[in-house]
Amino acid sequence: MNRLLTLASCSFLISACDTNFTQYLATTDQQESIEQQLIEAQYEYDKGNYDDALSAALDALAVNPNDEESSVTVGYIYLSKAGLDAFSLASRLIDNGESNQNTDNKTASLFSTIADVIGVTNTELQTLTTETQEVAGVSIYIPDTAGNVRETEESQIVANFNNAIEYICPFVDESAKLLDGDDANDERHNETNCPPTAYERNFKGKANFALALAHLGEAITFYSVLFYTDADQTNPNIERAVEGIGDSTNNASAYLTQIDALSTAIDGIFPTGTDDSMINAVFNNLEVTSRAFGAIAGLPDDVTKSITDAITDVKEKASTISGANANATAMKQKLTNDLSKKLARQIESLPAGSAEIDDICTQFEEITDGDSSVRTPDECQ
Numbered sequence: 328m329n330r331l332l333t334l335a336s337c338s339f340l341i342s343a344c345d346t347n348f349t350q351y352l353a354t355t356d357q358q359e360s361i362e363q364q365l366i367e368a369q370y371e372y373d374k375g376n377y378d379d380a381l382s383a384a385l386d387a388l389a390v391n392p393n394d395e396e397s398s399v400t401v402g403y404i405y406l407s408k409a410g411l412d413a414f415s416l417a418s419r420l421i422d423n424g425e426s427n428q429n430t431d432n433k434t435a436s437l438f439s440t441i442a443d444v445i446g447v448t449n450t451e452l453q454t455l456t457t458e459t460q461e462v463a464g465v466s467i468y469i470p471d472t473a474g475n476v477r478e479t480e481e482s483q484i485v486a487n488f489n490n491a492i493e494y495i496c497p498f499v500d501e502s503a504k505l506l507d508g509d510d511a512n513d514e515r516h517n518e519t520n521c522p523p524t525a526y527e528r529n530f531k532g533k534a535n536f537a538l539a540l541a542h543l544g545e546a547i548t549f550y551s552v553l554f555y556t557d558a559d560q561t562n563p564n565i566e567r568a569v570e571g572i573g574d575s576t577n578n579a580s581a582y583l584t585q586i587d588a589l590s591t592a593i594d595g596i597f598p599t600g601t602d603d604s605m606i607n608a609v610f611n612n613l614e615v616t617s618r619a620f621g622a623i624a625g626l627p628d629d630v631t632k633s634i635t636d637a638i639t640d641v642k643e644k645a646s647t648i649s650g651a652n653a654n655a656t657a658m659k660q661k662l663t664n665d666l667s668k669k670l671a672r673q674i675e676s677l678p679a680g681s682a683e684i685d686d687i688c689t690q691f692e693e694i695t696d697g698d699s700s701v702r703t704p705d706e707c708q
Contacts, residue, residue, distance in 0.1 A: 361387045361394060368400055377408045395498050399530045402495035402537045409445070409487035411544045416444050417630055424632035433636040434661040438550050440633070445484065445544060447551040454481035455552045460595065462588045463571030465564050469595035470552045473608035484548050489515070491541040496521035498534040503619040511611045511654065532623050539619035543634070546612035549605040553596055553662070565596065569666050572673065579681035583690070586670075590690045593666075597659040599652050599696065606662075607655040613638055648697070660698040667694060667701040674704040 364387035371380035381404045388397040406413070423440040447455070455476055456468040480486040492515050496504075501523065504516035514520060528534070554563040562570075572585040598604045617638045620631040644657035660667075674691060677684065688707035695701050 357390050361390050361397060364390070365397060365400060368404070372404060372407070377404055380404050381408070393524065393526060395524065395526070395528060395530050395534075398494045398498060399534050399537060402491040402534070402541070405487045405491035405494070406537065406540055406544065409484050409491070409544055411488075411540060412444060413540055416441060416540070416543070419444065420631075420633050421629045424629050424636070432661055432664055433633070433640040434658065435664065437633050437637040438547070438554075438662070441543075441547055442551055442554070445547045445551060447484070447548060447555070449558075451482060451484060452552065452555060454479075454483075455485070455548075458595075460588070460592045462568040462592050463585055465568040465571055466557075467564055467568060467592040467596070468552065468555050469592070470549070470605040472601065472603040473549065473605050474603045476605075482548075485545060488541045488545045488548070491537065493520070495534050495537045495541065497524045498528055498531060499538045499619065500531065500535055500622040503535055503538055503615065503622045505611055505615055505618075511607070511614065513611055513615065516615075535619045535622045536626075539616045539623075542612040542615040542619070546609045546616070549609050549612070550662075553605060553609070565592070566666060566669075568592070569669050569673075579677055579683040579687065582677065583683040583687050586687055586690045586694075589670075590694050593663065593694055597655075597663065597696075599655045599659055602652065604655065606658055607652065610641060610654045610658045613641075647699070656696060660696060660700070663694075663696075664698065664700060667691075667698055670694060671701060671704050674706055677706065679706075 364383045368380045368383035368387065371377075371383060381401065384397055384400045384404055388394060388401060391397070419441045423437055426436075452468060455471060457471050458469045460467045460469060476482055476485050477489050480489075496516060504521070505511055505513040506516055554565060556563045560567065568589060572582065572589060597606045599606065601607070613634060617631070617634050620626055620634060641654060641657045641661055644660060645653040648656050670691060674687060677687070681687075684706050688704070691704070691707060
């Protein structure tokens with residue numbers, strides 16, 4: 328087709344034009360410059376020099392800010408800077424999809440399999456939390472809101488995922504986004520922050536996959552805060568706190584004090600009434616991951632199955648919960664289910680007729696947050 332005719336058609340109907348308009352905006356020299364910079368970016372990336380790779384990719388993007396390949400390349404480099412190993416993560420997802428067929432709690436199973444893909448150090452932890460509470464001799468870290476963590480950019484991990492989303496988002500399928508009108512929304516996807524490209528997309532599969540990885544990476548990071556585990560331990564701190572209460576209590580009064588502290592800590596970790604909480608963000612990120620994977624034609628089911636199962640798991644639970652933030656409440660119940668069951672067993676071990684039993688049962692109900700899958704101790708009936 329004649330280039331002038333193509334340009335004329337695009338100028339009047341740019342949104343419907345299937346021609347890659349950007350190639351006509353750049354001279355041959357500019358195109359060659361972009362290609363050379365991307366070759367340099369790939370070379371540095373392969374050597375693990377992510378900062379140099381990013382610099383080269385951004386130089387390519389500076390030549391043509393609308394260039395899809397440059398933008399997607401920048402996104403993938405940011406994923407690597409965040410410490411996300413895509414091959415390891417994909418392998419874990421496949422393994423989990425094969426092994427959790429008979430698992431009741433597919434959400435917890437998913438995260439237990441992939442949580443250590445992102446390493447949250449003690450230094451990084453300080454940028455993701457607001458305070459530390461001591462429960463049964465264990466340090467419990469209270470998370471900041473997801474929005475504040477993203478906005479302050481003090482967390483390098485989250486900042487890198489956020490940057491990846493920013494560069495990739497204009498080139499992904501609209502069906503992959505969480506927009507106003509959905510059950511939840513991600514403001515990073517709205518038209519102001521993520522205006523869809525008006526040009527033909529030649530790398531949409533790579534863009535959708537990168538978006539899925541970025542949101543899954545952020546979900547893993549936030550989960551690692553909610554269930555933070557000290558470096559020298561194998562069980563999450565909050566789980567060790569539950570176990571510590573049972574080990575350190577000699578009477579019901581002391582037990583009530585400890586369980587009250589535990590209840591306060593759990594409310595701080597899982598504030599289901601807060602739209603911008605990390606627990607809400609974990610669910611929203613999983614939803615985007617599922618949508619973005621779904622937008623990729625031919626992606627094997629064994630890569631996506633564990634994500635889909637976890638989302639279905641939470642949504643089925645949410646359908647039984649009334650009120651706002653049902654998804655967050657369902658996510659909390661799925662992730663704290665084992666803790667609640669342990670707590671129920673500990674309550675049953677209390678001396679019969681303890682004066683504080685009513686108060687303890689009240690705290691138990693608050694901690695379980697109406698989770699009907701946890702059997703209420705006889706003492707609380």
